[in-house]
Amino acid sequence: MNSSNTVNNSFIPFSDFEANARFIAYAVLLAFTVIGNIIVIESFIVVRTLRTPFNIFLLNLATVDLFTGIFRMGFYLFNIAYAKGFEWPFSPALCNFSGWALSIAFSANVHTLELMAIFRYIAVVHNNTYNLTQKRAVISIVCIWIYSNIIALLPIIGWNRYRYQANEIACLPDWYYESSYPLFVTICDVIIPLTILFYCYVAIYITMKKTSRRFRDISNQGMDIALQQISKREARVTRAMFLVFVAFLICIVPYAVCVFILFSIFHIWVGRDMAFLTGYFVNLNSAINPILYGFLYCRFRKAYYYTACLWWRKLSSIFTILSSLHHRHNKVRLVKDCDGDFNRSRGTEIISMNHHDQAVIQEVD
Template identity: 35%
Template sequence: IYLILTASTVVGNIVVLYTFYLYPYLRVPSNLFIINLAITDILNAMGRNNFVLIGLIMGPEPYTHLFCNISGFINSLGHVVMTATLAATAICRYLVIVRSYARKITTTVVRRIILTTWCYAILNCSMPWLGWSRYTYHPFEFTCLPDWHDENNFSYIIFVFIIDSVIPCILLIACYWRIYAFISANANRMLIHIRQSSLKARRHLPLRIMIKNEIKITKVLFIICVLFMICILPYSIVIFILIPCNVDVSPYVVFYCGVLINLNGSLNPVLYAAIYPKLRKIYRRLGCYLC
């Protein structure tokens, strides 16, 4: 399972990055978030998935104190960057669609936001190194992660659950709900106004295309966020609620909840293809080459 997930995630997201490299006009501010998500998915696949494979094949023996700290940090980093990026994407989509801040959400601003998410994630994941909790080997997940089972680390568990799960989910739901409400109330009216005369329609053709593109990108990004929440919710419930409450959870449930999180990285490139015809074209070429 993990070999398939790793291969599909790495190949799919490398194709995404190659598409953005090949077509510079795609590198608009909103798409920089997708580039960051693709990089994060590759990090998760090359990091967490391979660490799990090591645990599956060799058991806990390779996980010395140093290796456990490094692998645990990398495992946590990818997840925190992903949630922070999705939350930042939702906020920026809200500002562009609802508040008409498109001119202010420039490439420079988005790059600073992405840099901030990485700095925040590095600081967040460094806490176990600094004495707040610790990274330890989890036999049910075959890799090192923060110690969710130690009652002395309960404050850290609550912190991670709220900061890295609850707040991002609330932001995603709130922002996309406001976007949906705004589009439902205004999109048809804007397009009808633009179509009032053929002259106006020709004059506003770029505006119409821009509106449709923004709505399309927002829809796909919303689906990406929903998929992410579906993939992460079972794991969050098991790790942050059931296990700390001493509920007997099967090791298979814990393992497959972890698999579900990693599945997210394999599915994202498929959703990106719904936005970009150029990406679909490269996928078709790759498929023909492999066949």
């Protein structure tokens, strides 16, 4: 084992049963994550009605989740398969790359949800529905990725370092090396974003309650029906975004408490089974987000159905082409076999005729 690349030298390798169970669990999760988020991205490509400013943030979440599935879960599966979690089986450069990818995915996910809440807060509380355009959404997402890259590169350029955490089976910042960087990440990527998210959604909830009472009074008077419908649509969008945030919160809070607070600050380790469960819940969020989009948004359900129909047509055409090629190949082979049989039968007749002619010639002689 490369001790320079591993933190916990007292780690006991998994038994065959533990390794197989964890491998199967993450393989299933990886399949759902990759397929689900590819469907989301494909839906944005083929269905133009999904390309609204707010949905661009959902597209970014799908990209981050796909990023998480490929790198976080992919490295996990390779590690379980080759080393049973005992050591990092690849080079130190790949350990740095893995830690960089995980840090980017986590930071980009949190701050995308944060900006979604901020823009909804401006739209609902301050009644400014035109504050978000596609250009502003794209610029905001670019800023998120730049910030996440900076945060992820800090351990590589000297502030802390990425080392293999055997209990989590991942390359992460070295919590034992020094505590300033973990504390910085905890404040910037956990405490501040979650505080802003809570404040925005509480303010949105209070405003929506007041608005619903006002429109209830207006509807009793038979006035501003169109305005009331707009308010209901905004409420549905806000409710859906809030549920996406709640799902993220349920998945991330146990991991944040165990790793960012108990382990990195107080150096209290909760055990590798708890680390596995909390880490699995973090990655589970990447798999359930596409399901939530389809469940909460009618447009996404229709886009999923349309995308599935396109995929089915493509697969059907591919199967049809392969079937026709196979049928043509069998037909050609059948013709060749028939020709071969015919030639062999003719050869036998010629040989028998030659023997007969020779016998006749001998009799004449």
